Amino acid sequence: MNFSKILLPIGILFIFLVGCNKDYLSSPSISNPTPKDYLKYNNADIFLLDGYVFSNAEDVEWVTELKYELGEQFGKITNQTNNESKFKNGTANKLPIGTKIFETDTPAYIAIVEGKEIPYLKMVEG
Numbered sequence: 001m002n003f004s005k006i007l008l009p010i011g012i013l014f015i016f017l018v019g020c021n022k023d024y025l026s027s028p029s030i031s032n033p034t035p036k037d038y039l040k041y042n043n044a045d046i047f048l049l050d051g052y053v054f055s056n057a058e059d060v061e062w063v064t065e066l067k068y069e070l071g072e073q074f075g076k077i078t079n080q081t082n083n084e085s086k087f088k089n090g091t092a093n094k095l096p097i098g099t100k101i102f103e104t105d106t107p108a109y110i111a112i113v114e115g116k117e118i119p120y121l122k123m124v125e126g
Contacts, residue, residue, distance in 0.1 A: 030125050031125060032051075032052060032053070032123065032124050032125050033053050033123045033124075033125065034053065034084075034087075035048055035053055035084045035087040035091075035093075036084040037053070038053060038055065038123075039082060039084050039093065044093060045093065045094045045095075046092065046093055046094075046123075047077060047090075047091065047092035047093075047095055047101070047111075047120070048087050048088065048089055048090070048091050048092075049074065049075040049089055049090065049101060050074075050075065050089065051089065052122050052123065052124065053122075053123045054101075054109055054120040054121065054122055054123065055120060055121055055123050056094075056118065056119075056120055057108060057119045057120055057121045058118060058119060060119075060121070063108055063119050063121065064119070066104075066106045066108055066119070068104035068105055068106045068108060068110070069104060069105050070102045070103075070104060070110060071102060071103035071104055071105065072102065072103055073100050073101065073102055073103075074101045074102055074103045074109060075089075075090060075100075075101045076090065076098065076099065076100050076101065077090060077091070077092045077095045077096065077097055077098065077099040077101070077111075078090035078091070078097060079091040079092075079097065080092055080093065080094075080095070080096065080097055081093065095111055095113065095118075096113065099111050099112065099113055100112055101120070107121060107122070108120065108121060109121070109122065
């Protein structure tokens with residue numbers, strides 16, 4: 001008899017605690033894209049710097065219409081691969097090793113390859 005008197009309050013407490021846990025039924029957390037998310041496409045042109053994936057934006061109309069000024073050098077391509085597991089900061093899949101990446105006064109970042117300025121955008125979720 002004493003067991004049933006204890007079981008009911010413990011059951012109610014358990015239901016209350018589970019119901020108050022916001023992570024119990026929530027969707028999985030959303031994070032920024034990874035190289036794996038892009039390398040599954042043959043036309044992907046990306047690099048990874050500062051923990052973010054940057055994607056070629058030459059075909060993005062609003063980016064090509066931007067008037068920008070080059071800022072400081074943001075980074076440099078130090079590795080080239082199409083293998084997602086070998087991507088680390090400074091890795092690109094198409095840009096040549098040694099390519100310098102510059103910040104601008106806009107959302108675009110510029111890679112300079114043989115004197116040509118190529119715009120890239122930082123890929124962030126949300």
